[in-house]
Amino acid sequence: MKRLLIKNARVVSPGVGICPGALLIEDGKIANIHPLSSAVDLTDVETLDAADRLLTPGLIDMHTHGVRHFLYDNGPDDLRQALQCVPAYGCTCTVPTLVATGSPDMLERIGTLADALQETPGATAPGLHLEGPFMAETGAACKRMAGDTVLLDELIAACQGRLAIMSISPETANIIPVIEHLNEAGVVPFMTHTRADVEQTEAAIAAGARHATHFYDVFYPLEETDEGVRPVACVEAILADRDVSVDFICDGVHVHPAAIRMSLWAKGFEQMMLITDSSMGAGLPAGEYDTPWGFRITVVPGKGARIIGPHEHAGALAGSSLTMNQGVANLLDWLDIPPEQVWAMATSNPARVLGLQTKGTVEVGTDADLVLWNDDLTPRRTWVGGECVFQDESNTDERVDR
Numbered sequence: 001m002k003r004l005l006i007k008n009a010r011v012v013s014p015g016v017g018i019c020p021g022a023l024l025i026e027d028g029k030i031a032n033i034h035p036l037s038s039a040v041d042l043t044d045v046e047t048l049d050a051a052d053r054l055l056t057p058g059l060i061d062m063h064t065h066g067v068r069h070f071l072y073d074n075g076p077d078d079l080r081q082a083l084q085c086v087p088a089y090g091c092t093c094t095v096p097t098l099v100a101t102g103s104p105d106m107l108e109r110i111g112t113l114a115d116a117l118q119e120t121p122g123a124t125a126p127g128l129h130l131e132g133p134f135m136a137e138t139g140a141a142c143k144r145m146a147g148d149t150v151l152l153d154e155l156i157a158a159c160q161g162r163l164a165i166m167s168i169s170p171e172t173a174n175i176i177p178v179i180e181h182l183n184e185a186g187v188v189p190f191m192t193h194t195r196a197d198v199e200q201t202e203a204a205i206a207a208g209a210r211h212a213t214h215f216y217d218v219f220y221p222l223e224e225t226d227e228g229v230r231p232v233a234c235v236e237a238i239l240a241d242r243d244v245s246v247d248f249i250c251d252g253v254h255v256h257p258a259a260i261r262m263s264l265w266a267k268g269f270e271q272m273m274l275i276t277d278s279s280m281g282a283g284l285p286a287g288e289y290d291t292p293w294g295f296r297i298t299v300v301p302g303k304g305a306r307i308i309g310p311h312e313h314a315g316a317l318a319g320s321s322l323t324m325n326q327g328v329a330n331l332l333d334w335l336d337i338p339p340e341q342v343w344a345m346a347t348s349n350p351a352r353v354l355g356l357q358t359k360g361t362v363e364v365g366t367d368a369d370l371v372l373w374n375d376d377l378t379p380r381r382t383w384v385g386g387e388c389v390f391q392d393e394s395n396t397d398e399r400v401d402r
Contacts, residue, residue: 002025002026002027002046002386003024003025003026003031003042003044003045003046004024004025004045004046004047004048004386005022005023005024005025005042005045005046005047005048006022006023006025006048006050006055006370006372007022007034007047007048007049007050008020008022008049008050008051008052009021009022009023009050009052009053009054009055009372010050010052010053010054010055011023011033011055011362012054012055012056012057012339012340012343012362013340013361013362014056014057014340014341014343014344014347014348014349014360014361014362015269015270015340015341015343015344015348015349016340017338017340018054018339018340019035020035020052021033021034021035022034023055023362023368023370024042024045025368025370025383025386026386027386028367028368028385028386028387029365029366029367029368029386030362030363030364030365030366030367030368031364032364033362033363033364048372048381050372053372053373053374053375053380054372054373055362055370055371055372055373056090056343056347056362056370056371056373057092057343057347057348057359057360057361057362057366057369057370057371058087058090058091058092058093058123058347058359058369058370058371058382058383058384059089059090059091059092059093059324059325059328059346059347059371060091060092060093060094060346060347060350060351060354060356060359060360061086061091061093061094061095061275061276061278061324061350062095062129062165062213062247062273062275062350062353062354063095063097063129063131063165063190063213063214063247063275063276063277064086064094064095064096064097064275064276064277064278064282065096065097065098065099065277065278065279065319066078066082066278066279066280066282067082067085067086067089067278067282067283067323068081068082068085068280068281068282068283068284069280069284069289070082070085070280071279071280071292072096072097072098072113073098073099073109074292075109075112075113075116076112076113076115076116079096079113079116079117079120079125080116080120080121082094082096083096083120083121083122083123083125084121084122084123084389085122085283086122086123086323086324087122087123087379087382087384087389087390088283088379088382088390089283089323089324089325089326089379090324090325090328090371090373090379090382091123091323091324092123092124092359092369092370092371092382092383092384092389093123093124093125093126093351093356093359093369094123094124094125095125095126095127095128095129095164095165095354096113096117096125096128096129097128097129097130097131097165097277098110098113098128098129098130098131099131099132100130100131100132100133100155100166101132101133102132102133102145102151106133106155107154107155107158108158110128110130110155110158110159111158111159111160113128114128114158114159114160114162114163115160117162121389122384122389122390123384123389124369124384124385126162126164126354126356127159127162127163127164127165128159128162128163128164128165129164129165129166129167129190130155130159130163130165130166130167131167131192132145132167133145133151134146134147134148134152134166134168134169134172134175134178135167135168135169135172135193136169136170136171136172136193136194136195136196145172146172146173146174146175147168147172147173147174147175147176147177147178148174148178149177149178149181152166152178152181152182153181156185156187163185163187164187164188164354165187165188165189165190165354166182166187166188166189166190167189167190167191167192167193167213168182168189168190168191168192168204168209169191169192169193169194169196170191170194170196170200170201170203170204170209170234171194171195171196171197171200175204176203176204176207179204179207179208179209180207180208182208183207183208186355188211188353188354188355189204189208189209189211190209190211190212190213191204191209191211191212191213191234191238192212192213192214192218192219193218194218194219194220194234195220195222195233195234196233196234196237197222197233197234198232198233198234198236198237200234201233201234201237201238202237202241205237205238205241205243205244210243210244210245211244211245211246211247211353212238212244212245212246212247213246213247213275214247214248214249214254214275214277215235215238215246215247215248215255215263216235216248216254216255216259217249217254217255217277219234219235219238220233220234221233221235239262239263239266239267240266242267242268242271244271245267245271245272245273245349245353246263246267246271246272246273247272247273247274247275247350248260248263248272248273248274248275249275249276249277249320249322249327250274250322250327250330250331250334251302251303251304251320251321251322251326251327251330252303252330253303253304253317254277254304254317254320257330257334260272260331260334260335261334261335264335264337269337269341269342269344269345269349270344270349271349272345272349273345273346273349273350273353274324274327274328274331274345274346275327276320276322276323276324276327277319277320277322278319278320278321278322278323279305279318279319279320279321280292280297280305280319281297281299281305281318281319281321282319282320282321282322282323283301283321283323284299284301284321285299285301286299286300286301287299288308289305291318293318295307295308295311295318296308297318299321300321301321301326302321302322302323302326302330303321304317304318304319304320304321304322305317305318305319305320305321306318324346325377325378325379327346328342328343328345328346328377329377331345332377347360347361348360348361367385368383368385368386369383369384369385370382370383371383374392378392379392380392380395
C-alpha cells in the first residue's frame with residue numbers, strides 16, 4: 001500500500017475555509033485529514049513538508065479545446081499530449097472539447113477520441129464535451145444546425161458512454177427534445193452561442209439546460225426596437241434564475257471583470273465557475289506561432305491569441321490562451337470574497353455540475369487529486385490519484401522522506 005503524508009500545509013476546503021493541516025494519501029485516495037500538522041508522526045509512510053504552502057483540490061476545466069501546440073480536435077495523440085501538459089497549470093481533470101460541425105467524418109472522429117479516453121496520462125478526462133452541432137449562432141468553428149434526436153443518438157453512441165457535456169443554443173429549432181434527451185442520457189446540456197429571447201431561454205431552462213458556458217461571449221443582446229426601452233434576452237434570463245450556473249473565460253479580455261462581479265452578486269459563488277476555453281497557444285511563451293488553420297497567431301500569455309496579417313480577420317481573437325491557474329489568480333484579484341470561495345469556482349463547483357462525487361473537494365475517501373502551490377500560484381507539485389504527475393523544476397531537490 002502506497003502512503004504519502006503531506007504535512008504543514010494550508011489546506012483549502014473549497015467554499016468552506018483554509019486551515020493548517022496534513023493529508024494522508026493511501027492508494028490514490030485521501031485517507032485522513034489531520035488538523036494539527038506538527039503533531040502528525042506516522043510510521044511506514046512517505047512524508048512531504050509543504051512548508052505552509054497552499055494545498056488545494058486539483059482544478060477542473062469543463063471547456064477546453066487544447067493547450068500549447070496540441071488540439072483535441074486533432075486526434076488521440078494530441079489528446080494524450082495535452083492531458084500530460086495541463087497538470088503544470090494545476091488542472092487534474094479536464095473535459096476535452098470538440099467542435100461538432102456536422103461534417104461527414106464527425107462520428108468517426110468522435111469515436112476515435114472516445115476510445116482514447118479509456119487510458120489517459122496526466123489529468124483525468126471524465127468524458128468529451130461536444131460544442132455543437134445544434135447551434136443557432138456561429139462563433140469560432142460552430143455552424144448552425146437544428147435539433148435532431150436521431151443524430152443525437154448517433155453522437156451518444158459514437159462517444160461510447162463518454163459524452164459528458166453538449167453545448168446547445170436555446171433558440172435552435174427542435175432543441176427542447178434534444179435537451180430532454182441529453183438529460184435522460186446523463187449528458188449535461190450547456191447553453192451558449194445564442195441570441196435567444198427570454199421566453200426561448202426560459203423554455204430551455206425548464207427542459208433541463210441549467211448551465212451557461214463561456215457566459216457573455218457569443219451571448220448577443222437583442223436590438224432595441226422601441227426607443228428608450230432596453231431589450232432583455234438570454235443574459236438577463238440566465239442571471240435571473242438562481243438554479244442556472246454559469247462559467248467564464250476569466251482572462252480580462254473575453255469578459256470584463258465588472259461583468260463577472262455583477263454575475264457574482266446575482267448568482268452567488270456556488271453557481272459560478274471558471275473555464276479556460278483554451279486553444280493552441282495556451283501555456284506558451286509570448287510570441288508568434290503557426291497554426292493548422294492557415295494563419296499565424298500572436299500569443300499574449302493568459303490574454304488570448306490573435307490572428308496575424310495578412311488575413312481578412314487580422315487582429316481578431318483566435319481563441320483563449322488562458323490556463324486554469326491564471327484564471328484563479330485573476331479571480332482572486334478581481335473578486336472581494338473569501339479565497340476559499342474563489343477556489344470553489346475551479347474545483348467543487350464544476351465537480352458538482354459534472355456529477356463527479358469523488359473530485360473537487362478535500363474529504364476523506366475522495367480522489368487524491370491535489371495541487372501544492374507556490375506563492376505566485378504556479379503549481380509546485382500536482383497529484384492525480386495520489387501519483388505525482390508534475391513537479392516544478394525549481395524544486396527538484398525537495399525531499400520526500402521515507
